[in-house]
Amino acid sequence: DADVTQTPRNRITKTGKRIMLECSQTKGHDRMYWYRQDPGLGLQLIYYSFDVKDINKGEISDGYSVSRQAQAKFSLSLESAIPNQTALYFCATSDEGRGSTDTQYFGPGTRLTVL
Amino acid sequence: GQNIDQPTEMTATEGAIVQINCTYQTSGFNGLFWYQQHAGEAPTFLSYNVLDGLEEKGRFSSFLSRSKGYSYLLLKELQMKDSASYLCALPYGGATNKLIFGTGTLLAVQP
Numbered sequence: 243d244a245d246v247t248q249t250p251r252n253r254i255t256k257t258g259k260r261i262m263l264e265c266s267q268t269k270g271h272d273r274m275y276w277y278r279q280d281p282g283l284g285l286q287l288i289y290y291s292f293d294v295k296d297i298n299k300g301e302i303s304d305g306y307s308v309s310r311q312a313q314a315k316f317s318l319s320l321e322s323a324i325p326n327q328t329a330l331y332f333c334a335t336s337d338e339g340r341g342s343t344d345t346q347y348f349g350p351g352t353r354l355t356v357l
Numbered sequence: 358g359q360n361i362d363q364p365t366e367m368t369a370t371e372g373a374i375v376q377i378n379c380t381y382q383t384s385g386f387n388g389l390f391w392y393q394q395h396a397g398e399a400p401t402f403l404s405y406n407v408l409d410g411l412e413e414k415g416r417f418s419s420f421l422s423r424s425k426g427y428s429y430l431l432l433k434e435l436q437m438k439d440s441a442s443y444l445c446a447l448p449y450g451g452a453t454n455k456l457i458f459g460t461g462t463l464l465a466v467q468p
Contacts, residue, residue: 246399273454284444284460285400292454300455332399336454344454345390348399 245269246349248333254355255323263318263352265333273336274316275346276300276308278329285332291316323356330354359383359449361459368465369435377430377462379445390446390456391419391430400444403430432464440466 246267255261265274276288277300287300289308297308305327309317320327333349360382369375381389388407392400406412406421406428418431430443442461449457 282460285456285458287455287457290455301457330397338454344448345402345405346454346456348401350399351397353397 246333246335246347248331248349248352250352251350252353254357256357257324259323259356261320261323261354263331263333263354265316265318265349267314267333267335267347267349269335269337269347270313271335271337271347272313273338274310275334275336276306276316276318277332277334278302278327279332279351280329288318320354320356323354325356328354328356359447359457361445361447361457363443363445363459363462365460366463366465368467369432371435371437371466371468373435374431374433375435375464377432377443377464379428379430379459381426381428381445381447381459383426383447383449385449386423387448389421389428390448391428392444392446392458394442394444394461396441403443435466437466437468440464 249264272293275290277285279285286302291297291310294310307319331352334346336344336346362380391403394400404419411420416433421428442463444461445459446456
């Protein structure tokens with residue numbers, strides 16, 4: 243089984259709808275991240291969490307919210323989806339920061355299309 | 358702040374060697390990561406350099422020069438499966454657990 247899973251893998255929704263993307267991990271890592279990837283723009287950090295009680299905004303948090311339900315689960319919500327949120331979304335995890343052990347492990351991604 | 362620059366695309370021939378460059382600017386250096394990403398898939402970790410020099414891992418090697426703000430990924434004995442994007446990433450925020458990614462270099466390996 244994959245260490246980092248994301249659901250759904252693909253989603254098409256309409257403008258104004260609320261949508262939740264879910265991420266689960268079995269790696270036992272405390273740190274979890276949400277990124278979006280757009281063609282030509284690379285990966286951009288939306289939110290990150292260093293433990294269940296710690297949530298932080300990333301570079302592009304506007305229009306998004308998150309919930310860390312447990313060490314293993316980190317959800318990303320779009321309260322009112324808009325077309326420019328169409329992108330590939332990745333969840334990632336990492337162990338506590340100690341140089342190379344900060345390696346981030348990515349889930350398979352969710353392809354979101356907002357019409 | 359941080360800035361990363363990579364070539365957008367490269368083409369190479371199966372069996373050859375290719376070097377993918379990354380130049381960067383950062384206010385506080387804390388290592389540099391390379392990731393591989395096949396189209397539509399998750400990025401996967403390739404290497405992490407924090408000291409100057411070359412680190413070799415099988416067919417892949419990564420080089421760092423902190424004084425020049427420069428790194429490269431060297432891929433030897435290219436295989437078709439090496440066709441992917443290669444992402445250079447810098448930690449920021451005083452630790453290594455937040456990353457800023459370059460836009461990636463799309464490598465096409467031709468027969």
